[in-house]
Amino acid sequence: MIDFSQLDKVIHERGRLSIMSLLAARAEWSFQELKSELKMSDGNLITHLRTLQEAGYLEMEKEGRVTTCRLTKAGRKAFDGYVAVLAQVVQQHKG
Amino acid sequence: MSELNESAAEHLQVIRQLMERATVYRAVSVPGALVGGVMALGLGAWQSCRMDKQGLMFNAHMEAREFFWPWIVVFFVAAILNGCMLKREADRRGEAFFSSGMKMGLGALLPPLGIGFAISVLFLPMGVSPLGTAVVWILCYGLGLHATGGFAPRSIKLLGHAFMAVGTSLVLLWTGIAWFAPNSTVVQWITGPVLMAGVFGLLHVVYAAGVWVRSRKKAA
Numbered sequence: 001m002i003d004f005s006q007l008d009k010v011i012h013e014r015g016r017l018s019i020m021s022l023l024a025a026r027a028e029w030s031f032q033e034l035k036s037e038l039k040m041s042d043g044n045l046i047t048h049l050r051t052l053q054e055a056g057y058l059e060m061e062k063e064g065r066v067t068t069c070r071l072t073k074a075g076r077k078a079f080d081g082y083v084a085v086l087a088q089v090v091q092q093h094k095g
Numbered sequence: 096m097s098e099l100n101e102s103a104a105e106h107l108q109v110i111r112q113l114m115e116r117a118t119v120y121r122a123v124s125v126p127g128a129l130v131g132g133v134m135a136l137g138l139g140a141w142q143s144c145r146m147d148k149q150g151l152m153f154n155a156h157m158e159a160r161e162f163f164w165p166w167i168v169v170f171f172v173a174a175i176l177n178g179c180m181l182k183r184e185a186d187r188r189g190e191a192f193f194s195s196g197m198k199m200g201l202g203a204l205l206p207p208l209g210i211g212f213a214i215s216v217l218f219l220p221m222g223v224s225p226l227g228t229a230v231v232w233i234l235c236y237g238l239g240l241h242a243t244g245g246f247a248p249r250s251i252k253l254l255g256h257a258f259m260a261v262g263t264s265l266v267l268l269w270t271g272i273a274w275f276a277p278n279s280t281v282v283q284w285i286t287g288p289v290l291m292a293g294v295f296g297l298l299h300v301v302y303a304a305g306v307w308v309r310s311r312k313k314a315a
Contacts (some may be wrong), residue, residue, distance in 0.1 A: 012106075017106060018113055021110045021117075022113055029250065033195045036194070036195070037191075037195055086107050088102050093103075
């Protein structure tokens with residue numbers, strides 16, 4: 001039986017899930033790249049990034065005018081775990 | 096349970112699409128490759144006929160306006176067409192034309208292409224060697240495609256490897272001939288225009304056909 005409490009509520013929100021997916025696929029994304037790729041407003045993106053940062057899943061680094069975002073080890077582990085639980089749900093339904 | 100399953104499947108789909116978008120970018124569109132390839136075959140055939148009439152063979156030099164500039168024009172026409180196709184595909188997917196994938200693609204392709212252009216321009220005042228120019232362009236284009244390897248689909252990587260393999264083989268072949276059989280007539284039929292048509296033309300057409308067949312199979 002699947003333990004649904006394993007589904008990470010921080011990642012489960014659609015906007016944050018999108019950010020985590022992009023960061024899981026490519027190591028570093030600038031704030032502007034994330035904004036353009038996800039078509040989010042500055043305010044919305046900052047809010048999601050801060051939530052992920054507070055959860056310890058993401059780190060941001062500012063160099064000059066460019067803010068770069070990347071996953072932390074905890075973020076990578078949480079994302080992999082989240083995907084594994086989703087896959088388990090789908091697999092169990094098929095079985 | 097079914098609602099949860101649907102939600103899980105939907106979330107997995109979002110993750111997959113975003114990760115693919117972030118990691119896979121096809122910088123050479125199939126229609127762009129096909130039209131560019133056909134143009135290369137046409138120009139190569141036309142130049143070969145002219146070379147033949149003029150009796151120019153293996154190491155011959157041509158006027159820049161006869162070899163160099165027509166290929167530059169074909170390159171820009173093909174590049175503009177490719178850009179239009181990529182724009183259309185980006186619009187269809189609801190993405191920006193200058194997406195992160197496009198920027199990565201340009202970042203990988205432009206330096207080798209620029210260097211290839213610069214090398215060939217450097218030799219313009221000495222008279223254009225179609226063969227040498229073709230080999231430089233083939234190698235630089237192959238390197239450009241190879242540089243997109245980190246995020247390009249497999250077909251583009253293979254195309255890049257084919258260009259590099261042909262270019263390197265030609266350099267080795269001609270070096271070998273120059274050293275060991277300078278009077279050999281074996282490869283005299285391989286001229287610059289033949290190379291441009293055979294490599295740029297044929298490989299792009301094969302690439303376009305291969306990707307098209309594969310996408311049809313996937314859709315079926």
